[in-house]
Amino acid sequence: DKSSELRPTHPLAVAPVVAPAASVDGFTKQFLQNLNFDQGVTLSTSDVNDQYLALAYTVRDYLMARWFDDRAKQKTQQAKTVCYLSAEYLLGRQLDNNLLAARLTDIATEALAQCGIDFDAVRAVEIEPGLGNGGLGRLAACFIDSLATMSVPTIGYGIRYEYGIFRQSFADGQQIEQPDAWTRMGSPWDFAHPEAAQTISFAGHTETYDDEGVTRSRWIPEWNVLAVPYNMMVPGYHNGRVNTLRLWRAVATNAFDLHTFNSGDYVESVRAQTFAENISKVLYPEDSTPQGKELRLQQQYFFVAASIADFIENVLPDDFDLEKLPERVIFQLNDTHPVIGVPELMRVLVDEKKLEWDAAWAITQKCFAYTCHTLLPEALEVWPVDLLGRLLPRHLEIIYRINDDFLLEVRERFGDDEMLIRNMSIIGEHPSRSVRMAYLATVAGSKVNGVAELHSQLLRDNVLKDFAQMWPDKFTNVTNGVTPRRFLRLANPELSALITEALGAGWTVDLERLRGLEALADDADFRERFAAVKASNKRRLSRVLEARGEAPLDDGHLLDVMIKRLHEYKRQTLKVLHIVSTYEGIVSGRLDVDAVQPRTFLFGAKAAPGYGMAKRIIHLINAVGDVVSADERVQGKLKVLYPANYNVTLAESIIPAADLSEQISLAGKEASGTGNMKLALNGALTIGTDDGANVEIRKLVGDDNFFLFGMSEPEVEALWAEGYRPADFYQEDGELRRAIDLIASGAFSDGDRSVFEPLVSNLLYDDRFMALADFRSYLDAQDRVDAAYADQDAWVRSAILNVARSGYFSSDRAMRDYLDRIWHATPIS
Template sequence: GKEKWPRGDEKVWKEGSRSVNTDVSSVTKSIVNHVQTSLARQAYNLDNLGAYQAAALSVRDDLILNWNETQMHYTRKAPKRAYYLSLEFLMGRTFDNALLNLGLKDQYREGVTKLGFNMEDLLEQERDAALGNGGLGRLAACYLDSSASQELPVWGYGLRYQYGIFQQLISPEGQQLEQPDPWLAGGENPWELPRLDVSYEVRFYGTAERLPDGRALWQGGQEVLAVAYDVMVPGCYTKNTNNLRLWESKPKRGFDLNSFNAGDYEHAVESSNSAAAITSVLYPNDHTTFGKELRLKQQYFWTAASLADIVRRFKNIGKPFSEFPDYVAIQLNDTHPTLAIPELMRILIDEEEIPWGKAWDIVTNTVFYTNHTVLPEALEKWPVPLMEHLLPRHMQIIYDINLFFLQAVEKKFPGDRDRLARMSLIEEGFPKQVRMAHLACIGSRKVNGVAELHSDLVRTTILKDFVEFEGQSKFSNVTNGITPRRWLDQCNPELSALISKTLKVDKSVWLKDLDRLKGLLPYAEDAEFRKEWAAIKQRNKERLAHHVETTLGLTVNTNAMFDVQIKRLHEYKRQTLNILGVIHRYLTLKQMSDAERKKVNPRVVFFAGKAAPGYYIAKLTIRLIVNAARIINADPDTRNLLTVYFLPDYSVSLAEVLIPSSDISQHISTAGTEASGTSNMKFCLNGGLLVGTVDGANIEIAEAVGENNVFFFGHLTPAVEDLRYQHMYHPVPVEEKCPALAKVLDKISGGMFGDGGVYEPLLNTIRQNDYYLITEDFDSYIGALEMVDQAYLDKEEWIKKSIRTTANMGKFSSDRAILEYAESFWSIEPVKVT
């Protein structure tokens, strides 16, 4: 039946309510209104920043309407919901994305023009929300976009860091320098809603006293407040606007009142500072763990606040806790939120007085765990003494889980003590450590990797014992995806328009049903279409060149092949292999006659990416790239044929300019080390080809687009372990194994790119252990690059490859991925807001 109007005169309310601005005149009215009132400014003194702020506030109003309706609708319908817990959400900019998803870009462009501004200039005013390191954080952002677009009731939970990933500067010597990223310092952030009324107390330290009934009393210690900030996540061509709830830490009271009253101001301020410190900064380490107390505090603070919020929302439905898994699914993005498992146990047992066995049932039917890497240095472990100190009750619960678990293992594999030691949640040693991946695995309903090969490696290496114990069916795969809204429509508007025109389908359709791109296949044979396709790539190259010109003052040869490697700096990703290959190319060019050089394809090589501030070898790789670029770009013999750029401060926004311009991109990790990769998907979606190893999602991309459209090289995963063993016990000098590489290393040592001694530690990683197998893959890498050159000579054939690649990328939409999570893991369904 019809609900009763809650207060006042319904008619007056209805007359006062506004709807989303959909025509140009209401858009301009709204912007002018924000200029005059929200900003207290006028046409006379309005600059681009002010105009951006006013336009953003206008879009914010539209988003709020949809967001409100969505949240009310979900509350009324009370469907099962899924929660995506991630310490990182690498959102990038919001303005353009929101306009496109709302279908209002044209109206705003026209309105802004009428007000005397240029849309592109306004878009450039926005700072990136860079609350993540790399792939893991960007994946979370793509999944939010897809959840909203597919009308799924999914919320994200994360932290509202005051400082995002550091800003990267490059010194004249090629050294990476880090600067803080105070992304909120500009004042109001139009894309979030502070919810000062939504807050929870989170406890640290103190004592946990077991009670006879199985519960425990956790008391004392430090209590801090978690305050909610809601970020609106609009779906594409739908009213559904989901929520990303980010927690900020605050002191429980402004000051420690006791100390304050006693005149001990220092102590009072200190404790309030220590509460605020929890969410102050994103840890800039990727694929490593450091065992720092503040990081563990972040993890608990965020999982505790999120779970309190989830439990409160569940309680509002009024169902018994036995039905919790019918209403709630919690996805752990890597092991960072694994404390959700003991924390939910604590809530159920200590607060809801549910017995252990029932509580464990609820937890293991609610929680799901995604693994993102098999690299040993990235597998989280926390020292037991630190856990006992910071989270005494959770440590008790972890010991209890472990006891029951190991009893069950012992029952299935009697007397197998090695197995028990391998599987235990506690690793013996000084100190003992809690193995978070083991806890995440046994506390979850499903465990998944992020590409077929990676999921196989999870099953056969790091969690092998667990597969043997629990059976195959708990362990599965969801291959990553990317949102075609940001990574095609937004970053490559001309290509998007050409696709709509060619398919004769509105983008509102194909952007949400990406397999429709298959319809482009026949047009690979259409010369006129190929011309348009190539012209767009060319204009995207010019757009990048313009960007480099205006930001770095460098002129880029847009008639060259654009070759791009952009990702976090890491030895396993092998930017080193790339720069060594570039130097090899340079040496080869230097030896050629003028006549031979005439036949060579010009190439521009772009690098971008940040190194963890403490990762010495990665920083040295940047230094080598920068100095090699300096020498090579200045050489009049070769500079028409080869130039190299390291673009500083890689970000989502920079990726949006680089990706559409690429002819070829590099995804060259040592086989078995890159779990999936997602930028590989972005390049291919934009018609760039790949040179890569047989690793991660490269394999599935090649299956989809055809092996003849991918340039594969290098050893395969099963060979890697043997090769490493050989390197350890039967080392062969580089000169013997790979003379071409030895020559390159000698040139570097000899000072061709400045003081050779500087690079010795980097070169020694190759000469000595060569853990990432650069000597093993170098020749076949150079061979693959030669194949690329060969293929590029036949321009028409290359464009065909480019078109076929884009046409076959439908599988890699994050819509497909999120629907797999929704259907096979979470059992949630779309809830459309009408």
């Protein structure tokens, strides 16, 4: 970079940085040094947080030289860099992951033991960076792990929210949200670089001017903020590669409040500073229902503009010929959140770099690709034109021009079909003028992909139908994947050891090797060991739950888990109806108790704070859980657990222990799901609808090892078309009626019938997600589950086959698909 020749050189600085010795002594020495010189304590005066921080610094020290190397290479190499643009990264804890990647786990364990430190206590103080809401953010975290492991030059770009996803607690069964001050005890994994800040502008107006005979536009912004990069290491697994996750934090510029400051109102000027810094203050906790808030658009533009500028100025060599940009970068748009990057790149190329519009557009179209993560119409982001024009006036002009050119192309292709033009326009007119970000991404992107086969098909057939007709080759599918390092190797050490013993260690980076377990499913000795691992994982989960103040697990129970955001389309209510029906069946004597397997129903879910119905469902789950747990008549038979604050860390304890994975969304609504993959990979059997990636899981694991139920997507459409009346299902099914009546009667609300009345009438008279229509089929499938679980040998065999056949769901495979079909980038040596 520009200032390198001004930097001091020293003979010692020329040699590469040397990592501490990869030995217990080398590690111990570095650890103690960090404890002394970074934490300012001795071993005997250190507390557990000091120990955690010093340990994290030590791991960093080992990775540092490789990180320098890889960043230097990025500048000199000719390889294409994947710039993953994502407003969310749900990383989970870093310590064990980074120790594993750097092959330091055993050394660190021994070093800490020699220092007399309880490693598990140290692990437990790490607060996970919860910089995402759910599947979409966790997917981004899995992807950057795989890209590092596959040696693909990658920069993950995002936002360093000061507060991540809220901390959930329950009061009287109802969700309470508290801010998640995740950096409060230090954030040892990131490096702030205030000297590398980008200035990001907002608002103001545009004007044209004469530039040596050419009329050009420029933006005269009104205010700006600094985007300060925080770099995090993303180490590859056992390959010595360290990629970068660069998260931006908003900091007020000095110039920001000069005017106020000069007028003497010091306090006012500091207040203005807070205003600017609000941009990266908090993660929006909305799942699938964007609220169109101005601050949210500020966040989006803030991180995308900073990322594009950073890549062009700091990653590309000086004097890079921007016509060649598509050879060096692909900006992958993780949903519509970063789509404002499209007009931003155009603005940079046209206004700042003075390229011709058409040349700039040709470059831009090759540099972006777009992943859609939803099918819910209400989840597709739109920005009111007046809001966007006020905040980003130049970008709105650019969007209009993109749209004009695009609609001309539509006319050329399809004639003056005004209906079609209205439907395809990037600017929607109803209910008010707004920019449809998914359309902008589709027009601008070189590729558009859905996240599971069914989802990609529905995108082509419905949501983006006209675009798919215009550009059939633009559309593709990449089924999601999950990282086997975190979700099998780390989360399930005992199963990992068993697999490694059977197949060798290669499966961690080549998950299809799990196929080798198929033959062992018929080996009684292996089945016994597999079952022992599951039982041990349940005991471990039980201890984790007890440490959180929850009830422990009962031995011998089928562990039935539903862990995902709380949303009506995911149908936690259907799960509750099953629980209530089983409970009612046992206490009324209707059910043959011996045919019902002892079960623990485990929920983990946060609801968006403004999503009233989701919060009522949480209340209902807790209320049902309280009654069931207190009722002598179902003791030892049914149990409901709902530990608060489900997050990545808790998931890592629940998933390895699960027997049954609930994936029960209404067909056509869950784009993919990724929890479904994690659970199957850890030997849970799925009970699920033909939705999202469930379809592919079932195909791979086989019908005998999957409990399918419910309407298919075409059946759902047909029922809608004919007119869905949930009350009819209520009338016709006695068990359904008794379950709903029990809730309505106040049995779970101390006799107060009003508490769950909105929920009950929603089910009876609206039921957008058709829980009642699928109830009978669901209960039948649960009966099949009970019968199957009664034959433990057969169940364990199915569980093993689930593991053996889930290799396809590695995020390494997903990355290969993106590389081959979308990014056209390759790993480097």
